[in-house]
């Protein structure tokens with residue numbers, strides 16, 4: 326006798342799977358340039374904090390990560406009650422949508438952008454509305470504003486845009502916000518903020534001070550190199566922040582992650598030197614690509630975008646044959662993370678061999 330399956334929500338059945346960056350097979354040494362990770366291992370000071378914090382894991386962590394929230398508030402010059410932490414900024418993004426969306430509400434976002442956006446919108450019960458990027462891989466802000474309807478509860482902006490690379494400009498974001506009703510949440514996802522060097526780029530925190538409907542998200546995964554510990558945060562006005570907290574998984578940031586994030590903020594200057602080295606490598610790679618006749622959209626994160634179209638999958642195979650894992654988006658392009666100088670040389674080598 327067969328028992329009927331437990332039905333899943335239609336929105337869940339229809340979900341595209343999140344495709345993580347490929348991992349090397351055991352025993353094969355590959356340069357992992359597929360997940361925008363920081364190529365450097367944790368700082369010794371952060372590692373010893375992690376080891377010490379591990380001794381307390383029989384206890385639940387501080388539910389609201391108070392020490393971490395206070396340190397983040399101090400860094401950005403905002404009240405502690407504006408800070409919401411989560412298990413990676415992906416979790417914070419998810420809780421923002423769960424806090425503001427009812428079934429059938431719309432969430433507008435650029436596309437192609439961070440691949441979690443359509444998944445998070447669907448899981449929150451909302452309808453994702455995708456607005457195509459411009460030909461040079463930037464957000465089309467007038468089109469995003471035009472896509473906002475009475476049903477729209479949130480707009481997601483990604484600066485710099487993953488996977489294409491350009492940062493949003495402050496002037497275009499301000500013009501956009503002037504067109505969006507103040508009861509629509511506008512999320513500025515700044516996962517790569519510390520890597521941005523474009524002097525005209527938006528600073529989400531400055532925008533947040535002027536616009537109570539803005540939420541800024543940041544993460545310890547990229548510049549700070551704590552991807553494996555899962556800790557990120559959002560900044561929002563108190564009522565919205567409380568709503569996001571209410572939607573959050575209880576004890577969502579474990580004690581080791583909280584301690585490591587606090588230690589990373591204490592070691593911020595040292596970590597930012599590494600970020601500067603990654604930025605220098607980004608510039609070296611971009612120049613070398615230009616020398617090969619390969620133009621990429623202005624990279625402001627720790628990755629470059631190759632708009633390869635139909636040749637994308639073939640390119641990803643070519644890269645693996647040359648010892649490098651990249652992140653292909655079939656039919657569109659490949660994203661290649663900036664790694665160590667040696668890894669970047671391997672990438673440039675396979676680019677020379679690609680025709």
Ligand SMILES: *Cc1c(COP(=O)(O)O)cnc(C)c1O
Pocket residue numbers: 361412413414415416439483487514516543544545546547552555556557
């Ligand atoms: C990596 C990334 C995140 C989130 O990473 P977490 O590890 O969940 O903090 C969010 N947004 C974008 C655009 C990213 O690239």
